[in-house]
Amino acid sequence: MRLSAPNDLDLEYAQRMMSWLLFVKAPSVSKRHIMQLGLGAGSLTKFSHQKLRMRTTAVEINPEVVSACRAWFKLSPDDKLLKTVVADALLEVKKPQWRGAVDVLQVDAYDHEAEAPVLDSEAFYADVHRALTADGFMMVNHFGRSANFSQSVQRIGAVFGPAAIWSFSATGSGNTVLLVQRTPRAVSFDLLVERAREVETRWHLPALSWLRELSPPPR
Secondary structure, eight states: OBTTBTTSOOSHHHHHTTGGGGGSOGGGGGGSEEEEEOOTTSHHHHIIIIISOOEEEEEESOHHHHHHHHHHSOOOOOOSSEEEEESOHHHHTTSGGGTTOEEEEEEOOBOTTOSSBSOOOHHHHHHHHHHEEEEEEEEEEEOOTTOOHHHHHHHHHHHHOGGGEEEEOOOTTSOEEEEEESSOOOOOHHHHHHHHHHHHHHHOOOHHHHHHHEEOOOO
16 A cells, blocks of 8 residues: 555556446446455455545454554544455355345455455355355455466356456566456447546556456457
8 A cells, every 4th residue: 555545556466456337437436336255455445436436445354453453554434435344254255235235246266365355256156156246246355375267257157157267467566366256248348448448547557458468268
């Protein structure tokens, strides 16, 4: 986090976790609901809440992480747009209140040594599928020495279908971000370029560079 701009996204993988913005009309963003599973240092939550002005729900299992984010990383108190939920994300996402209620779900939860994702089963992805709106997105940060990327993609594909999965190349730090559409829809490259330019203008994210690193699903 930069102290001079605590709500900005500096890490490349975190910026890519916002690439779903390429697939929606900019004026609709503030009307959507975004959820993070795993708070970390709060960067995705702060950007969603403060910059995108979205209804934002952050689910974190450790209450000390929430306290640290508020004490050291300038995470705002809960308000009409922001809600932090101290809970096991694996159980929280199953709750009926979230069914069909989440437009964007960002999965960024790891064990304490960052060896592998802790939310990476076919059953979990099925719960996410049920939680998403029809035109919703799941964003996954895939990272860890013990992580198996191809197996994760197979599990996601078994639930969402292979045509739903877009993949970035790995960052220099080894993070591979996946963009998964709840309902796969074809989109022209020209439209993606137009949207990328708008994302760069509105939110100062490197969206045009995403188009060089983002691979579409197999046709």
